Structure formats: C-alpha cells, structure tokens
Amino acid sequence: SSKCMVSPSLLGLFYHFYKIFANDIGYNRYGGIFMYIDEIYAARDYIQSRYKNPIDVAIVLGSGLGPLADVINEPVEIDYKDIPYFPVSTVPGHAGKLIIGEIGGKTVACMKGRFHFYEGYDMQKVTMPIRVFSALGIKNLIVTNACGGVRDDLNPGQIVIISDHLSFMMPSPLRGPNLDDFGPRFKDMTDVYTSTLRSLALESAKKVNVDVKEGVYCFFKGPQFETPAEIRAFKTLGADMVGMSTVPEAIVARHSDMKILGISLVTNKAAGLSNNELNHLEVMEAANSAEERLVKLVKQILEDM
Ligand code: HPA
Numbered sequence: 001s002s003k004c005m006v007s008p009s010l011l012g013l014f015y016h017f018y019k020i021f022a023n024d025i026g027y028n029r030y031g032g033i034f035m036y037i038d039e040i041y042a043a044r045d046y047i048q049s050r051y052k053n054p055i056d057v058a059i060v061l062g063s064g065l066g067p068l069a070d071v072i073n074e075p076v077e078i079d080y081k082d083i084p085y086f087p088v089s090t091v092p093g094h095a096g097k098l099i100i101g102e103i104g105g106k107t108v109a110c111m112k113g114r115f116h117f118y119e120g121y122d123m124q125k126v127t128m129p130i131r132v133f134s135a136l137g138i139k140n141l142i143v144t145n146a147c148g149g150v151r152d153d154l155n156p157g158q159i160v161i162i163s164d165h166l167s168f169m170m171p172s173p174l175r176g177p178n179l180d181d182f183g184p185r186f187k188d189m190t191d192v193y194t195s196t197l198r199s200l201a202l203e204s205a206k207k208v209n210v211d212v213k214e215g216v217y218c219f220f221k222g223p224q225f226e227t228p229a230e231i232r233a234f235k236t237l238g239a240d241m242v243g244m245s246t247v248p249e250a251i252v253a254r255h256s257d258m259k260i261l262g263i264s265l266v267t268n269k270a271a272g273l274s275n276n277e278l279n280h281l282e283v284m285e286a287a288n289s290a291e292e293r294l295v296k297l298v299k300q301i302l303e304d305m
Contacts, residue, residue, distance in 0.1 A: 036124060037179065039085035043128070044135040046083050047098070047109075051076050056106040057302065058133040058258075060114050060249060062145035063091070063283055065265065067291045068298055069112040072101035080113065086132075087125050089113035098129075104302030109133065116245055118223035123173035127252040134182055134256040140197075140305065141253045142298065144263045146287045147243035148226070148270035148278070150235050151215060155266060156286050159212045159294065161201050162193050162262030165247045166218040166239055173248045174255055183255035192254045197261040197305075204300040210293050215240030217264060219247035228272025242270050261301070265290050 061068055069075075080086045080096040089096040096113045115126045133141065149155055178185040198214070205212040218239035220226055226234075226242055234242065241264050253260050267286035268278055276282070 036128075037181065040128065040131045040135055042084040043086055043132045047078065047100075047132065047136060050078055051100045051109075053107060055100065055109045055133075055136060055138045057108045057140040057142060057305065058130075058138045059108050059110040059298070060129075060141070060143045060246075061110065061112055062114065062245060062265070063267075063280075063287055065144050065146070065287055065291070065294060066095060066112050067288075068144075068295050069097070069099045069110045071295055071299065072099050072103055072108065072110060075099045075101040083132075085128070087115045087121055087128065089115065090119045091116065104299045104305075106302045106305060108302065109136070109138065114245060114249075116223075117170065117221055117248065118244055123171050123175070123248050127173040127248050130249050130252040130258075131179070131182065131256075134253070134258060138258070140259045140261075141249070142261045142263065142301070143246050143249050143253075144265070144294070144298075145217075145243050145246045146267040146283050147217065147241040147264040148231075148268050149240075149266040150218070150231060150242055150270045150273070151240040154213065154215060154240060156268055157290055158266040159205075159210060159290065159297065160215045160217075160241060160264040160266060161198055161205075161212055162217045162241075162246070162250075162264055163198065163214045164193065164216045165250065165262075166216065166234070166237065167247045167251065170219050170221055170247065173252050179255075183257065187255050189251070189254060192250050192260060193262050194259040197259055200304055201261055201263070201297075201301050204304045205297055207304075208296050208300045210297045212297070215264070217241045217243060217246060217262065220244055225278040226271045231270045231272050241266065263294070263298070265294060 078098045080088050099110045115121050218234050222244035267283040
C-alpha cells in the first residue's frame with residue numbers, strides 16, 4: 001500500500017477543487033456556503049434584469065397543476081435553464097419555466113415545474129428558488145401539490161388547505177451553516193402555513209363555491225409510493241395527506257418570514273386504502289380534471305389577498 005501513497009494534503013487540495021467544481025455545499029472549509037449564497041444572488045440579479053417591478057406572490061405549481069400558469073396576464077417567461085445556477089425539472093408534468101405576470105390584480109412569479117428531493121437534488125438545491133424569491137423581496141408564497149389522501153374523508157379530486165406538516169423523516173433544508181441574510185439558526189415552526197392566509201383561502205373558496213377541507217401534509221422522500229404499513233403508521237401519527245414535495249419549500253420560506261399558503265389536490269387514496277395500484281399517470285390525470293376548480297380558487301384567493 002505504501003507504493004501508491006498520495007500525500008494527504010494533495011488529496012485535500014484535489015477534494016477542495018472537486019467541491020468547488022461540483023458546487024457542493026455543507027461544512028467544507030473553503031467557502032462552500034458562500035458559493036450557495038452567490039448563486040442565489042446571481043439568480044436574483046438575472047430575474048431582475050428580465051423583470052424589474054416588485055412581485056407580490058410566488059406560486060409553485062405541483063404535478064399536473066401547470067394550467068394555472070396559462071391564465072397569467074402579460075406573461076414574461078423565463079426558462080429555468082437561462083437562470084444562473086437554477087436546477088432544471090426532470091419529472092414528466094413539470095415544465096421548466098418561471099412565468100411572471102398578473103392574476104387577480106396581483107403580480108405573481110409562477111414556477112411551472114418544481115424540484116424534488118427524489119430527483120437527486122439536495123435539499124438546498126430543491127429550495128433554491130424559494131431563497132431567490134425571498135431575495136427578490138417577495139413576501140407571499142402559494143405552494144401547491146398533488147397528494148395521496150390518508151384521512152377517510154379525503155378522496156380523489158378533493159382540494160385541501162394545508163394546516164400543518166410532518167417533516168421529521170426528511171433532512172432539513174436549513175441544515176448546514178445558517179444563511180444569516182435570510183433568517184435565524186433555530187426557527188419557530190408553529191405557524192408555517194400562515195393562519196390568516198388559511199382563513200382567507202377558506203372564505204375565497206366559499207365565494208367561488210369550491211369545496212375545500214383542511215389537513216396535515218406528511219412529507220415522504222419518494223420516489224417510490226408509500227407502503228400500506230407506512231400509511232397506517234403515519235395515519236396514527238396525524239397525517240391526513242402524503243406527498244413528496246412542498247414541505248422543504250415551506251420550511252425555507254418560513255425561515256425568511258414569508259407568508260405561506262399550501263394547497264393540496266388529492267389525486268388518489270394513499271397506499272392500501274383502495275384497490276388501485278398507484279402510478280404517476282393516474283396522479284396527473286386526476287390533477288388535470290381538477291384544474292378548472294383549482295384555477296378558479298387560486299384566482300379568487302389572489303384577488304382577496
Ligand atoms: N403518495 C405520495 N405522493 C403522492 C401521492 C401518494 O399517494 N399521490 C400524489 N403524490
């Protein structure tokens with residue numbers, strides 16, 4: 001083994017440049033986290049070069065919920081691939097565009113296509129767009145998703161306002177050196193889904209006669225769907241819905257005191273609760289068929305905000 005000995009410091013040097021090359025972050029000694037911040041501000045600057053006015057609300061669209069982006073007035077479309085350091089979407093049903101324009105009298109920046117942990121991105125990359133929104137000065141976030149219904153009364157087609165979440169089986173997107181520009185090391189999470197926005201959404205739903213309920217969303221890392229045993233276990237722990245998104249974004253938005261509204265669309269009963277085998281096509285079809293109601297609801301919410 002002494003024949004192929006490499007000096008430890010030389011290895012360290014290679015590792016240092018590898019880290020920079022891979023844009024990795026974490027507790028590496030050489031500016032890792034500074035690079036992440038630089039990426040966030042570079043992305044912000046690019047978006048500002050394309051759209052100069054203040055933006056009221058950021059919207060993240062879930063699987064099959066993209067059509068909301070089609071009702072944006074005077075849209076400015078920015079491809080993710082043109083935004084420095086932005087990730088790109090790899091999931092069918094998720095386009096890769098940031099669309100800025102007007103809905104319901106509010107200026108919105110709408111993510112058509114989001115990023116998931118299961119795609120292989122780390123949690124910092126998954127939530128980078130939220131950091132960019134915060135850096136742009138956007139104070140409100142509406143985050144949507146397709147989910148599996150766990151609670152007995154949550155059937156396919158049901159729209160649910162997220163009241164709280166379970167996140168303890170996922171790595172935190174706030175792990176690693178704290179981004180002091182955005183928020184504190186230890187952030188309170190008692191009102192992640194802002195109570196005033198939740199009541200507002202319930203009122204808006206009544207106005208447009210769309211049936212909504214409230215529920216607790218439980219994050220699963222995916223990409224495989226849950227097992228029936230997992231669903232039984234987490235039902236006991238208080239999960240009303242299960243899904244593979246939303247919670248990382250909500251935690252990061254909360255870190256910088258954005259107001260958050262989470263809207264889930266139940267696309268299927270969770271594993272073991274019906275005889276159907278779960279698949280992504282079914283999820284997207286169910287999402288598409290609820291599109292009209294969701295668009296109507298979100299439009300009204302934006303008007304009322
Ligand atoms: N589980 C996890 N994520 C999902 C589901 C589900 O049943 N349906 C839509 N997204």
